[in-house]
Amino acid sequence: xxxxxxxxxxWEETGLFKAEDLSNxxxxxxxxxxxxxxxxxLHMGHCKNYVIGDVxxxxxxxxxxxxxxxxxxxxxxxxxxxxxxxxxxHPAEWTKNNIAVMTQQLKNIGICYDxxxxxxxxxxxxxxxxxxxxxxxxxxxxxxxxxxxxxxxPKCMTxxxxxxxxxxxxxxCKTPVTKKELEQWFFKITDYADRLLExxxxxxxxxxxxxxxxxxxIGKSFGVEIKFKVKETGDELPVYTTRIxxxxxxxxxxxxxxHPLVKKLVKGTEFExxxxxxxxxxxxxxEMDRTSETSKKEGFFIGKHAVNPVNGEAVPIFVANxxxxxxxxxxxMAVPAHDxxxxxxxxxYGLPVKVVIEPKESGLDAKEMExxxxxxxxxxxxxxxxxxxxxxxxxxxxxxxxEKGWGTKTVKxxxxxxxxxxxxxxxxxxxxxxxxxxxxxxxxxxDLPVKLPHTVNFKPTGAASPLAAIKEFVETTCPKCGGEARxxxxxxxxxxxxxxxxxxxxxxxxxxxxxxxxxxxYWLPVDQYVGGIEHAILHLLYSRFxxxxxxxxxxxxxxxxxxxxxxxxxxxxxxxxxxxxxGNVVLADPLIEKYGADTVRGLILFAAPPEKELEWxxxxxxxxxxxxxxxxRFIDPRMELLKSAPAAxxxxxxxxxxxxxxxxxxxxxxxxxxxxxxxxxxxxxIAALMEFVNYLYSLKEPEAGxxxxxxxxxxxxxMKDILxxxxxxxxxxxxxxxxxxxxxESIFLQSFPVHDAAFIADESAVxxxxxxxKVKSKITVPAGLSDGQVKELALKDGxxxxxxxxxxxxNIIVVKNKLVNIVV
RNA sequence: GCGGAAGUGGCGGAGCUGGCAGACGCGCUAGAUUCAGGUUCUAGUUCCUUCACGGGAGUGGGGGUUCAAAUCCCCCCUUCCGCACCA
Numbered sequence: 001x002x003x004x005x006x007x008x009x010x011w012e013e014t015g016l017f018k019a020e021d022l023s024n025x026x027x028x029x030x031x032x033x034x035x036x037x038x039x040x041x042l043h044m045g046h047c048k049n050y051v052i053g054d055v056x057x058x059x060x061x062x063x064x065x066x067x068x069x070x071x072x073x074x075x076x077x078x079x080x081x082x083x084x085x086x087x088x089x090h091p092a093e094w095t096k097n098n099i100a101v102m103t104q105q106l107k108n109i110g111i112c113y114d115x116x117x118x119x120x121x122x123x124x125x126x127x128x129x130x131x132x133x134x135x136x137x138x139x140x141x142x143x144x145x146x147x148x149x150x151x152x153x154p155k156c157m158t159x160x161x162x163x164x165x166x167x168x169x170x171x172x173c174k175t176p177v178t179k180k181e182l183e184q185w186f187f188k189i190t191d192y193a194d195r196l197l198e199x200x201x202x203x204x205x206x207x208x209x210x211x212x213x214x215x216x217x218i219g220k221s222f223g224v225e226i227k228f229k230v231k232e233t234g235d236e237l238p239v240y241t242t243r244i245x246x247x248x249x250x251x252x253x254x255x256x257x258x259h260p261l262v263k264k265l266v267k268g269t270e271f272e273x274x275x276x277x278x279x280x281x282x283x284x285x286x287e288m289d290r291t292s293e294t295s296k297k298e299g300f301f302i303g304k305h306a307v308n309p310v311n312g313e314a315v316p317i318f319v320a321n322x323x324x325x326x327x328x329x330x331x332x333m334a335v336p337a338h339d340x341x342x343x344x345x346x347x348x349y350g351l352p353v354k355v356v357i358e359p360k361e362s363g364l365d366a367k368e369m370e371x372x373x374x375x376x377x378x379x380x381x382x383x384x385x386x387x388x389x390x391x392x393x394x395x396x397x398x399x400x401x402x403e404k405g406w407g408t409k410t411v412k413x414x415x416x417x418x419x420x421x422x423x424x425x426x427x428x429x430x431x432x433x434x435x436x437x438x439x440x441x442x443x444x445x446x447d448l449p450v451k452l453p454h455t456v457n458f459k460p461t462g463a464a465s466p467l468a469a470i471k472e473f474v475e476t477t478c479p480k481c482g483g484e485a486r487x488x489x490x491x492x493x494x495x496x497x498x499x500x501x502x503x504x505x506x507x508x509x510x511x512x513x514x515x516x517x518x519x520x521x522y523w524l525p526v527d528q529y530v531g532g533i534e535h536a537i538l539h540l541l542y543s544r545f546x547x548x549x550x551x552x553x554x555x556x557x558x559x560x561x562x563x564x565x566x567x568x569x570x571x572x573x574x575x576x577x578x579x580x581x582x583g584n585v586v587l588a589d590p591l592i593e594k595y596g597a598d599t600v601r602g603l604i605l606f607a608a609p610p611e612k613e614l615e616w617x618x619x620x621x622x623x624x625x626x627x628x629x630x631x632x633r634f635i636d637p638r639m640e641l642l643k644s645a646p647a648a649x650x651x652x653x654x655x656x657x658x659x660x661x662x663x664x665x666x667x668x669x670x671x672x673x674x675x676x677x678x679x680x681x682x683x684x685x686i687a688a689l690m691e692f693v694n695y696l697y698s699l700k701e702p703e704a705g706x707x708x709x710x711x712x713x714x715x716x717x718x719m720k721d722i723l724x725x726x727x728x729x730x731x732x733x734x735x736x737x738x739x740x741x742x743x744x745e746s747i748f749l750q751s752f753p754v755h756d757a758a759f760i761a762d763e764s765a766v767x768x769x770x771x772x773x774k775v776k777s778k779i780t781v782p783a784g785l786s787d788g789q790v791k792e793l794a795l796k797d798g799x800x801x802x803x804x805x806x807x808x809x810x811n812i813i814v815v816k817n818k819l820v821n822i823v824v
Numbered sequence: 825g826c827g828g829a830a831g832u833g834g835c836g837g838a839g840c841u842g843g844c845a846g847a848c849g850c851g852c853u854a855g856a857u858u859c860a861g862g863u864u865c866u867a868g869u870u871c872c873u874u875c876a877c878g879g880g881a882g883u884g885g886g887g888g889u890u891c892a893a894a895u896c897c898c899c900c901c902u903u904c905c906g907c908a909c910c911a
Binding site for chain 2: 208209212213216217219221223239240241242243254297320321322323324326327328329331332333334335339340341342344412413414533536606607608609612613614615617619620621622623624626627629633674683684686687688689690691694766768770772773775778810811812813815818819821822823
């Protein structure tokens with residue numbers, strides 16, 4: 001058994017890292033985003049994530065916190081199904097094997113999880129509660145079913161949520177998504193749009209970047225919804241605008257081709273066929289083609305006009321590809337003079353441009369414009385509002401329109417409801433039943449979980465979930481009337497499973513409820529969450545949404561799940577994120593075998609600050625390995641000193657050399673603590689320890705007398721503190737030395753060292769002497785000398801007088817304990 | 825286009841509220857140890873120049889503030905990330 005296995009076994013057997021529920025000790029909940037058990041062997045990208053969390057957990061443990069550091073598996077999802085189809089194993093089997101492999105790997109690198117809280121989202125004892133949560137959402141009107149054109153990934157053969165579409169492609173498989181109209185379940189996340197946005201302000205422990213991304217995604221805008229009337233038919237046609245100050249500049253209207261009113265307006269006219277063809281074409285186009293700014297604006301007149309309520313003007317109505325049905329009212333007022341998109345469209349189709357805002361300094365000639373004027377300016381051609389600055393015109397016109405009853409001030413969000421149905425097998429079944437008599441009937445709570453049948457035929461068919469083909473699953477009785485009924489056959493989006501797992505850890509084995517309120521309120525919110533930036537919107541937004549809903553329902557007493565968020569930089573290899581599919585992974589096992597887990601951990605931590613992307617190279621690994629060797633070779637011959645290390649030392653009573661050593665120790669301890677606490681900059685913390693060890697090697701020990709005695713005592717403390725400082729980073733070696741030195745219990749039950757604040761300053765200071773800002777000399781003086789004294793010494797310095805060459809100083813600047821600059 | 829972050833030796837990276845640029849590590853050079861390789865140890869290692877002492881330049885580029893700028897201000901360049909027809 002290796003040294004590492006010995007301690008890994010020890011940690012497991014003694015339950016050292018088991019978190020204690022409802023303890024009086026102050027809790028600290030540190031959490032990594034749980035992984036998908038893909039079965040790939042642990043590579044450096046994974047390692048980095050888990051090691052960061054492990055260092056934090058161990059450090060907090062040594063500070064006496066009741067630390068919870070759990071691990072689990074985001075185990076539902078497509079890759080299991082795809083792999084299963086490919087290798088002809090059941091997804092459950094495949095997933096289970098992968099979990100076993102990954103668990104062992106995490107243990108190999110020495111991560112200190114409380115495995116008793118392990119959760120696996122594909123197990124019935126977990127997804128039972130995922131289904132229960134769905135029912136709660138349904139009860140509260142936060143889950144609803146609707147027929148809608150949804151994003152469809154042709155490769156995954158399922159619909160996806162807006163959040164899962166990145167650059168018009170499926171976030172998982174990168175296939176461009178298309179549209180498909182289906183009956184789908186949605187969660188009403190839009191009800192929480194305002195709170196999700198507002199509460200971002202309180203998340204001071206989150207990176208600004210993530211907050212900005214969520215803010216953009218939620219996309220709140222203030223504007224006016226104003227009703228135009230179709231001249232020929234009298235139909236109302238509301239449009240939404242954030243630039244009501246440009247209302248007098250409207251020269252045409254644009255409607256999304258799929259807009260229901262369009263059908264009515266063109267029915268039986270020469271335009272009907274053309275509109276249908278156009279709408280059909282757009283439906284086939286990918287999201288990317290449709291929404292890219294660079295794609296050409298296309299559209300045409302549909303033979304009807306709209307009347308602008310503010311001036312009674314009738315303007316032509318167009319359909320065009322650049323207007324989206326889903327946003328606002330699906331129709332816009334076009335102001336080519338002041339909106340670039342409208343401008344391009346107007347130029348393309350020869351539509352009039354009417355200026356209603358002019359720049360302050362100069363006029364604006366519609367005929368000469370080459371682009372829209374979108375900045376603020378002064379109102380012109382705007383009736384009674386002429387002459388107002390547009391910043392004042394906007395609210396004034398909005399009020400006027402509201403007063404007249406032509407429209408209302410409105411707030412809109414880009415955020416849409418969360419589409420949660422998936423037409424795939426490997427997910428939590430949506431717990432509802434369809435009855436011809438009673439309609440949609442929720443599965444009663446007592447009947448949960450709705451178990452996923454163990455089929456072997458889970459190939460997607462495209463139209464419906466594989467579950468639809470399983471008669472025994474589909475056919476059931478209505479819980480209300482007892483008549484024949486059918487089960488819902490779609491499964492839930494896996495992001496639902498991961499939107500509450502952090503709560504389950506607080507009470508992972510609870511068979512009666514999702515979690516006890518008491519335990520959840522004890523452990524949460526998570527004190528430190530660590531994960532990749534790729535979830536800035538998806539998982540992190542959904543989890544915040546769930547937390548707010550559960551807060552509203554009274555199940556928890558907090559409404560944000562993660563107090564502090566740390567987004568670690570990814571590990572790259574050859575410029576790309578390390579991943580199995582790209583074939584650029586560097587596996588942990590061979591490196592662990594060759595150098596040991598502590599060295600691999602050390603390298604990951606030392607190579608770069610953790611938030612930074614790390615281009616992998618194992619160049620530096622020798623350095624860490626050597627460092628561990630140097631520590632060992634320093635401690636081994638001095639083991640007796642370590643064994644008799646004092647608990648504390650009175651610095652005031654020390655002789656000179658031991659005192660210097662004591663000061664150096666305190667400085668190092670302070671640096672290590674500061675680096676860990678302020679910024680998780682483990683790289684500089686380790687560097688400080690290396691520097692200190694180098695310094696120890698360079699020391700000349702006093703030969704005899706009190707100085708020698710003092711020195712030995714300080715050295716004992718030095719070695720003890722080095723081990724304690726090293727423990728979170730290189731836990732196996734730290735434990736081993738600790739034991740050798742007579743430690744009766746784990747080093748992680750010791751307190752992390754605290755520096756003696758009275759002895760962090762050197763007794764002497766090296767003063768840099770500059771002449772005209774150039775370094776000329778250095779002198780060592782007792783610390784705390786007055787400016788005058790230092791000045792005097794500086795002027796006496798040989799190299800300084802030489803540089804001065806007899807010239808009189810014009811000005812002398814003294815920076816205490818640091819520098820003197822003589823200006824001539 | 826908008827928003828954000830960044831740009832420092834051959835490499836990864838340090839530089840706190842302006843105060844010795846290059847901590848720490850890799851790599852490299854020389855020497856010691858060793859039969860040898862490895863290990864370990866010692867010294868050196870930003871660039872140019874000089875036998876050397878020394879001198880000069882230097883933190884993406886250009887300006888500025890200051891006794892003093894990687895750090896503050898202005899302009900520009902590059903890279904990465906996010907948003908992007910949202911009316």
